Amino acid sequence: MKILVCISSVPDTTSRIAFEEGNTRFAKAGIQYIIGPYDDYALARAVELKEANGGSVTVLNVGKADAEPQIRKALAIGADDAVRIDTEPADSYSVAAEIAAYARDKGFDLILMGRETTDYNSGVVHGIVGEMLGMPSFSPVMELNVEGSKVLIAKEIEGGKEKLETSLPVVLGCQEPIAEWKIPSMRGIMGARTKPLAVIAPSAEALTDVRSYELPPAKGAVKMIPAEDAGSLIKLLQTEAKVL
Amino acid sequence: MSVLIFAELADGSIRKNSQEAIFYGAKVASQTGGSATVLAIGEASEAELAKAGNFGATQVLYVKKEENIMAYAKILTEVVKSTGSTVVVAARSALSDAVLARAAGALKAGFAGNVTALPDTSAGFTVTRSIFSGKAFAQTTITSDIRLLAIKKNVIDVTAGSDTAPVETLSIDTSAEDGSAKILSVEKATGAVSLPEADIVVSGGRGMKGPEHWQPLLDLAEALGAATACSKPVSDLDWRPHHEHVGQTGVKVAPNLYIACGISGAIQHLAGVNSSKVIVVINKDPEAPFFKAADYGIVGDVFEVLPKLTAAVKAL
Numbered sequence: 001m002k003i004l005v006c007i008s009s010v011p012d013t014t015s016r017i018a019f020e021e022g023n024t025r026f027a028k029a030g031i032q033y034i035i036g037p038y039d040d041y042a043l044a045r046a047v048e049l050k051e052a053n054g055g056s057v058t059v060l061n062v063g064k065a066d067a068e069p070q071i072r073k074a075l076a077i078g079a080d081d082a083v084r085i086d087t088e089p090a091d092s093y094s095v096a097a098e099i100a101a102y103a104r105d106k107g108f109d110l111i112l113m114g115r116e117t118t119d120y121n122s123g124v125v126h127g128i129v130g131e132m133l134g135m136p137s138f139s140p141v142m143e144l145n146v147e148g149s150k151v152l153i154a155k156e157i158e159g160g161k162e163k164l165e166t167s168l169p170v171v172l173g174c175q176e177p178i179a180e181w182k183i184p185s186m187r188g189i190m191g192a193r194t195k196p197l198a199v200i201a202p203s204a205e206a207l208t209d210v211r212s213y214e215l216p217p218a219k220g221a222v223k224m225i226p227a228e229d230a231g232s233l234i235k236l237l238q239t240e241a242k243v244l
Numbered sequence: 245m246s247v248l249i250f251a252e253l254a255d256g257s258i259r260k261n262s263q264e265a266i267f268y269g270a271k272v273a274s275q276t277g278g279s280a281t282v283l284a285i286g287e288a289s290e291a292e293l294a295k296a297g298n299f300g301a302t303q304v305l306y307v308k309k310e311e312n313i314m315a316y317a318k319i320l321t322e323v324v325k326s327t328g329s330t331v332v333v334a335a336r337s338a339l340s341d342a343v344l345a346r347a348a349g350a351l352k353a354g355f356a357g358n359v360t361a362l363p364d365t366s367a368g369f370t371v372t373r374s375i376f377s378g379k380a381f382a383q384t385t386i387t388s389d390i391r392l393l394a395i396k397k398n399v400i401d402v403t404a405g406s407d408t409a410p411v412e413t414l415s416i417d418t419s420a421e422d423g424s425a426k427i428l429s430v431e432k433a434t435g436a437v438s439l440p441e442a443d444i445v446v447s448g449g450r451g452m453k454g455p456e457h458w459q460p461l462l463d464l465a466e467a468l469g470a471a472t473a474c475s476k477p478v479s480d481l482d483w484r485p486h487h488e489h490v491g492q493t494g495v496k497v498a499p500n501l502y503i504a505c506g507i508s509g510a511i512q513h514l515a516g517v518n519s520s521k522v523i524v525v526i527n528k529d530p531e532a533p534f535f536k537a538a539d540y541g542i543v544g545d546v547f548e549v550l551p552k553l554t555a556a557v558k559a560l
C-alpha cells in the first residue's frame with residue numbers, strides 16, 4: 001500500500017499569538033513549531049498500516065525550509081521519504097493544488113491528512129484534493145481499516161458517529177482516536193537524517209489574501225460569586241448577562 | 245451578487261446553524277443587490293423548506309437525496325453554475341466543510357472558513373474569519389470569481405420573519421458519485437440537546453470525580469435545557485462518550501452560556517470553548533487557569549454548588 005501523509009507545520013498550541021508589521025504578519029519570533037496535532041494522528045495511523053500491510057509512507061509538506069525539522073520528525077516516526085513543496089502555504093486552495101499536482105500520477109492508495117490545521121482551522125484541504133484527483137474524501141475520520149481495496153471508516157457526525165465503507169484510493173482527514181501519537185525512537189531519529197527529502201518548486205496560485213490580523217478584545221475581569229450564595233449567579237445570568 | 249446558501253436538514257427541518265447561514269446569505273444578497281437562494285439536500289417537507297423564507301431566502305431549491313458527500317458536492321457545484329451564484333454560504337460543520345471543499349476544487353473558488361462578520365464589498369470581497377481556534381481574526385480578501393464561506397456558529401444574530409419562500413424540486417444526475425460510499429451504521433445521541441448547536445452547555449472535567457457522580461451536572465443541564473459536554477481526560481477515561489469532548493481535539497462549541505464544572509481550563513480545552521459568549525467557571529481551586537477566561541466564577545466544591553444552581557433555575 002502506497003500512502004501519502006500531508007503534514008502542516010504550525011505553532012505549538014500553547015503559543016502566544018501576536019502580530020507584527022502593522023498587524024499584517026504573524027510574529028514568529030520565539031514560537032515553537034510542531035507537526036499539526038491532527039496530522040500527527042494521520043501519520044501514526046499511516047505508519048501502523050504500513051507495518052501491518054507493507055508498502056510505503058511518503059510525507060509531504062507545503063512550506064519553506066523552516067518546516068524541515070517537522071518533516072525530519074515525521075521521517076523519524078516512520079515515514080520512508082519526504083517531499084517539500086517550496087512555498088509559504090498561502091491558502092487552502094493553493095496548498096491543495098500543490099498536493100494534487102504532486103500526487104496526481106504517483107499511484108497513492110491512501111492520502112491521509114489531519115482534520116484541520118490548528119492555525120487557520122479550515123478543514124478543507126482534503127476535500128479539495130479529493131475533488132481535484134477524482135477520489136472520494138471523508139473527514140473527520142476516527143477509525144480506519146483497510147481490507148484489500150475495501151476501506152472501512154468511522155467518522156464523526158454532529159452528535160455521534162457514522163461508519164461507512166468506501167474503496168481505495170481515498171483521501172481522509174483524520175482525528176483521534178484513529179491511532180496513538182508516535183514518539184520517534186533514537187534509532188528513528190538517526191535513520192531520518194539520511195532518508196530522502198525532495199524539494200519541489202511550487203506551481204499553484206492562491207485565491208485569497210489576508211489583509212490584516214487582529215486579536216480579540218481583552219476579556220473583562222471575572223466576577224466572583226461566593227459559593228454559599230451560588231444561587232444568585234442564576235439571577236445575574238438572567239438580568240445582567242441576559243443569557244437565560 | 246447572487247448568493248446560494250447550502251442548508252443542512254436534520255429530522256425533516258432546516259438546522260439551526262443553517263438558519264444563521266441563510267440569514268447571513270440574505271444579508272449579503274441585500275447588501276449587494278442580489279438574490280438569496282437556498283439549496284437543501286436531504287429529506288424534508290415543502291412546508292418545512294418554505295420556512296427558509298423566515299430568514300430572508302427568496303427561493304428554495306430542493307434535492308431529495310440520502311447523505312453522500314460526493315453526490316452533495318456534485319449537486320452544489322451544478323446548482324452554483326446553473327444559478328450563476330458568485331457567493332456560496334454554509335454553516336460550518338463536518339458535512340458542510342466536506343461539501344464546500346469539494347465544490348471549491350471543482351469551481352476553482354476561494355474559501356474562507358469560520359467567518360464571523362458580513363463581508364466588506366466596497367472594494368473586492370473581504371470577510372473576517374476566526375483563526376487560531378478563536379485566539380485571533382484575519383481580514384481575508386477572496387480574489388476568485390466565486391467565493392465560498394463557512395460561517396462560524398452563533399456569531400450571527402438571527403431575526404426571523406414570517407415570509408415563506410417558494411420551493412422547487414430539482415433532479416440532478418449523481419450516478420457517477422452515488423457508489424463512492426456506503427453508510428453501514430449511524431450512532432447518534434438521541435433525545436438530548438445537540439452539543440454543537442446548543443445555546444447553553446454544561447460541561448464537566450476530572451473534578452467531577454467519576455461517571456457515577458454526573459447526576460448533579462445532568463440535573464442542572466436538564467433544568468436549563470442545556471447540552472452536556474466534558475473535558476478530554478473525561479472522555480479518555482470513558483466517563484462520558486467521545487463525542488461530548490470539547491477542545492482543540494474535540495468539538496468546538498460557541499454557546500451563549502458555557503458552564504465549566506471541575507475543569508482546570510488548559511489551553512487545549514479553552515480552544516474549543518473560548519468563542520462562548522458567557523463563561524461560568526466552578527472550581528475549588530481559586531488558582532485554576534479557567535478563571536482568567538471566565539465572566540463569572542465560583543470558588544467551591546461542584547457537588548455543593550451544582551444543586552444550588554439547579555434549585556435557583558427551577559425557582560425562576
Ligand SMILES: Cc1cc2nc3c(=O)[nH]c(=O)nc-3n(C[C@H](O)[C@H](O)[C@H](O)COP(=O)(O)OP(=O)(O)OC[C@H]3O[C@@H](n4cnc5c(N)ncnc54)[C@H](O)[C@@H]3O)c2cc1C
Binds near residue numbers: 450474490492529
Ligand atoms: C495536544 C493536546 C490536545 C488536547 N486536547 C484537549 C481537548 O480537546 N480538550 C480538553 O479538554 N483537553 C485537551 N487536552 C488536555 C488538556 O491539556 C488538559 O489535560 C485537560 O483539559 C484537563 O482536563 P480537566 O480540566 O478535566 O482535568 P484537570 O486538569 O485534572 O482539572 C480538574 C479540575 O477540577 C478541579 N476540582 C477537583 N475537584 C473538584 C471539586 N470537588 N469541585 C470543584 N472543582 C474540583 C481541580 O481544581 C482542577 O482544576 C489536550 C492536551 C494535549 C497535549
Ligand SMILES: Nc1ncnc2c1ncn2[C@@H]1O[C@H](COP(=O)(O)O)[C@@H](O)[C@H]1O
Binds near residue numbers: 062112
Ligand atoms: N502546508 C501544508 N502542507 C501539507 N499539508 C497541509 C498543509 N496545510 C494543510 N495540510 C493538510 O491539510 C489538512 C487540513 O488543513 P486545512 O484545510 O488547512 O485545515 C491538514 O491537517 C494537513 O494534513
